[in-house]
Amino acid sequence: MPYKEKLKNPSKNPRSKTKYKVANNSEYNKALKKRGKLSLYFPSGDLKSQFINEESYRRGVSGREDYYSKSYIMLIYTFYRLLKFPMRQITGYFEDLWQGKDLDITVPSFGHLSDLFASLELEVKHYCHKVVRKLEEGEDVSLILDSTGMNFDNASGWYEEKYNKPCKNRPWRKLHISIDENMEMYASELTDNQTSDISVMETLITPKKFKCRRSDC
Numbered sequence: 001m002p003y004k005e006k007l008k009n010p011s012k013n014p015r016s017k018t019k020y021k022v023a024n025n026s027e028y029n030k031a032l033k034k035r036g037k038l039s040l041y042f043p044s045g046d047l048k049s050q051f052i053n054e055e056s057y058r059r060g061v062s063g064r065e066d067y068y069s070k071s072y073i074m075l076i077y078t079f080y081r082l083l084k085f086p087m088r089q090i091t092g093y094f095e096d097l098w099q100g101k102d103l104d105i106t107v108p109s110f111g112h113l114s115d116l117f118a119s120l121e122l123e124v125k126h127y128c129h130k131v132v133r134k135l136e137e138g139e140d141v142s143l144i145l146d147s148t149g150m151n152f153d154n155a156s157g158w159y160e161e162k163y164n165k166p167c168k169n170r171p172w173r174k175l176h177i178s179i180d181e182n183m184e185m186y187a188s189e190l191t192d193n194q195t196s197d198i199s200v201m202e203t204l205i206t207p208k209k210f211k212c213r214r215s216d217c
Contacts, residue, residue, distance in 0.1 A: 040097075048105050068108060073116045076107075080117070087113055131184045143186060145204055147176040147197050150190075178204040 022028050043050075051072035056065045080090045087110035098105045108116060134141050150173045159167040172193040178186045187204045 047103060051105055068116065070120070073108075073113075073120060076113065077117055077120060087111075130182060131180055131186050141186075142181050143178045143205065144180070145176070145178045145197065145201065147174050149173070149193065150175055176200045176204060 051069055053065055053067055053069065056067045058065070076090060076094060079085075079093065080087075083090065083093070085093060091107050091110050091113060094107045098107070107113075131141060174191050174193050174195060176189045176191065176195075176197060178188075180186060189200045189203050191200060
C-alpha cells in the first residue's frame with residue numbers, strides 16, 4: 001500500500017503541500033464574518049402558544065399531553081448540533097435568547113432536554129439520488145463492498161504517558177460500506193473490529209437487482 005510504504009520511508013517521494021495566499025482580504029474577511037451570522041425569523045402572533053402547551057392536563061382525558069411542542073424541541077436540537085454546545089450551555093443560550101426578545105418562554109432543564117432529544121424521531125435523508133433512481137426504475141446497479149477501520153478518541157494517550165505502557169482498551173470500529181461505480185453510497189454498517197466483511201454482506205446488499213458485486217471479503 002502506498003500509504004504504508006510512506007510510513008516506513010517518510011523521506012521517499014516527499015510531497016510539499018500547496019500553499020495559497022489570500023488576494024482579496026477585504027472580501028475574504030467579510031465572507032468569514034457573514035458565515036458567523038445567525039438570524040432567527042419567527043412567525044407573527046403568539047409564539048409561546050406554538051412552543052408551550054400550557055393546558056397539558058385536560059379534564060376527562062387520561063394522561064398528560066406534551067408540555068413542549070415537537071417543533072420547539074427540534075429547534076433547540078438544531079442549534080445544539082449546529083453550535084456543538086453541551087446541554088447546560090444550550091439551555092443557557094435559549095434562556096438568554098428569549099430574555100433578549102422579552103418573551104416568557106421556558107426552557108427545559110438540561111436533564112429533561114436530554115430525554116426530549118432521545119424521543120425525537122429523526123429522519124436521515126438519503127442523498128445518493130442516482131442509486132435510488134436506478135433501483136426505483138429497475139436498472140442494473142454494480143456494487144463495490146469494502147470496509148475501513150475507525151479509531152475513536154480514548155484514554156490511550158495519557159494512559160501510556162502516565163503508566164509507561166500501552167493501553168489495551170482501544171476502541172476501534174469497522175465501517176462497512178457498499179458503493180456503486182460512481183462512488184454513490186448505497187448502504188453502511190458500523191461494527192466492532194472483529195467482524196468480518198463477509199458477515200455483513202447481506203446487510204449491505206438488500207434483495208435488489210444488481211448487475212455485479214465486487215468485494216475484498
